[in-house]
Amino acid sequence: MRLYLKYASIILRGQMQYKVSFVMSSIGQFLVAFTTFLAMYFMFNRFNSVNGFTFSEVLLCFAVTLAAFSLAECFVRGFDTFSGIISNGEFDRIMVRPRNEILQVLASRIEFTRIGRLLQAVLMLIYAVPTSQVVWSSDKIATLVLMLIGGFCVFSGLFIIYASICFFTIEGLEFMNIFTDGGREFGKYPISIYGEGVLKFLTYVVPIALFQYYPFLYLIGRTDNVVYMFLPLVGVIFLIPCLAFWEIGIRHYKSTGS
Template sequence: MKLYGKFFMIHLKSIMQYKTSFLLSCLGQFLVSFNLFLGIYFMFRRFSQVEGFTYSEVLLCCGITLLEFSLAEAFARGFDTFGSIVSRGEFDRILVRPRNEIFQVLGSRIELSRIGRVLQAIVMFIYGIRASHIHWTLTKAAAVALMLLGGAVVFSGFFVIYASICFFTIEGLEFMNIFTDGAREYGKYPVSIYGKKVLQLCTFVIPYALIQYYPLLYLLDTGEAYYALLPLAACLFMLPCLVLWKIGVRHYVSSGS
């Protein structure tokens, strides 16, 4: 933990060297996700609801998904940009240090400019909360915290998968965007609106519905109580990702690519 603190401080100091550029990328993050908001806003100027969800409920959902993603991206950025870490030989350096590789990769990049998106997400989130007439209790606040935790873990899991594939090939990895950027982009609406098949896929194969749709139903008082705990189950998704990572590292060590 102390080591991570050091990593964090170093990133903070680096950023301070380029304040303008940092502020601009924050602004960029804000604007890019602002388009997301505009899309929702104008759709709801025309339609009052979608598959039973109102404007404020969708904003709540969008805010939470965006927060989950931004958290993962800010802290697991090392995995997200792992291709360049491997191709620049930085991974060799990581291997000659007596610490866990995963931890070092986590520390190697911390993307604080994602704060631009976090701000946006928080604004949507707060608006969603205030306008959706949810009766807030302590357990619901805890459910939101679990969603953020589970969501960050699931998105990080996909970053880890991406990084593991980088050990084998860096060609054609663009398709992984489907699971990361795609999930962020389309996670703005509750998963159920995309139809039953997508919902099933996102429940049993990739656990997106567990960190978004089901706990959201709980928040809106239309779901079972145990829905609130599903994000914890989603965290299990990390296990196969880590296995894949181990396989990737073993491949790297035996092929030295």
């Protein structure tokens, strides 16, 4: 962790060399997320509710997903640009340093400009938490925290899988964005509105619904089943196969010619 901070400080110092660019991209990130928020706001202005969920409920759902995604993105973004790290040979360098590879990959690309998006998510949470008509008892707060942790882990796991695929092929990974960025977009609304099929897929294959939909039902009082509260922890377990896949990938690492 201390080393991660050192990396962070050196990258921050590097990015600060281009001050204008830094400020502009932070603002840009903020605006992108903000427009989605506006779109949702105007839609609810006309329709009042989606599939039985009110605007403030959906907003809470969206805020949680966005916060989890932004956190994952802020810290685990290194994996997103991993194909670049492999194809320009940077990974060779990582392999000859006596530290865990994952830590090094994470630390090699820390995106401070994502703070704009994280800020947006925090603002939305601040707005959504009091307006959601949820009675914030201690178990509800715990649920919210678990949702954030579970979401962070699931998105991180997805980024790791994304990166591990790079060991086998260095091209055409865009389809993985369906799960990462797509997951974020899906996560705007409670998963059930997409229908049974999508819900099953996002429960058993890519466990996005586990940290988003089910605990969310518990949060807004649609169910009293306490099990739903702890489902985000499955998201944490999701990391294990992801990391195993990563290890297999490293054995297959081919490096690039030089």
